[in-house]
Amino acid sequence: MDLKSFHNWVLALGLLGSGAPGLAGGFQPMDVDQLTRKAEIVLHAKVLGSQCQQDAEGRVYTRIELQVHEVWKGSVKSSPFVVVHGGGSLQRRHTVISGQVEYSTGDEVVAFLVLNQRQEGVTLGLAQGKFSVWTDSATGKQMVGNAFHGSLPPQAQKMGATATPSSSPVSLADLRKRVQGARP
Numbered sequence: 001m002d003l004k005s006f007h008n009w010v011l012a013l014g015l016l017g018s019g020a021p022g023l024a025g026g027f028q029p030m031d032v033d034q035l036t037r038k039a040e041i042v043l044h045a046k047v048l049g050s051q052c053q054q055d056a057e058g059r060v061y062t063r064i065e066l067q068v069h070e071v072w073k074g075s076v077k078s079s080p081f082v083v084v085h086g087g088g089s090l091q092r093r094h095t096v097i098s099g100q101v102e103y104s105t106g107d108e109v110v111a112f113l114v115l116n117q118r119q120e121g122v123t124l125g126l127a128q129g130k131f132s133v134w135t136d137s138a139t140g141k142q143m144v145g146n147a148f149h150g151s152l153p154p155q156a157q158k159m160g161a162t163a164t165p166s167s168s169p170v171s172l173a174d175l176r177k178r179v180q181g182a183r184p
Helices: 003-017 032-038 154-158 172-182
Strands: 041-054 060-073 081-086 088-090 093-095 108-115 121-123 130-135 142-145
Touching: 032 108, 032 172, 041 088, 041 172, 060 088, 060 108, 060 172, 142 172
Parallel strands: 081 121
Antiparallel strands: 041 060, 041 108, 060 081, 088 093, 108 121, 108 130, 130 142
């Protein structure tokens, strides 16, 4: 699969597999069990860094390296493990894809991934397939969440981000059990 096909596939995966914010007809996020079933790999990792690149046709994409802590589903051949997605900023060119996942250097994450032909990870359902991990200051427990599941990290809440109204806190241990219990 060339990069153009990859970008089209990522867009279709996000739009057809999970819906997309802003599309007519509403948005139906995948639950954790759906994410787990559709994912080829689920891993707990730390973001080492990212780099924006440009393909031969001029499209901008981002390449992220993850230091793998644990693999909850599937297997990976190396750590760091590479995840890619369309969009990013390169020189003066900025490409934005609505609902696209964002990985920040130093963040701890749980990622639900499918593989492209180069065996690179692609985050399932755009932003739905990445959970941030943080330690709750009151309990000392590791917690997880994104805009669809669990709660958001304190730094995201301070910046005004909100999760879906039905979201409630989820621990990293509970998410791990749910993922590993939902596997076929």
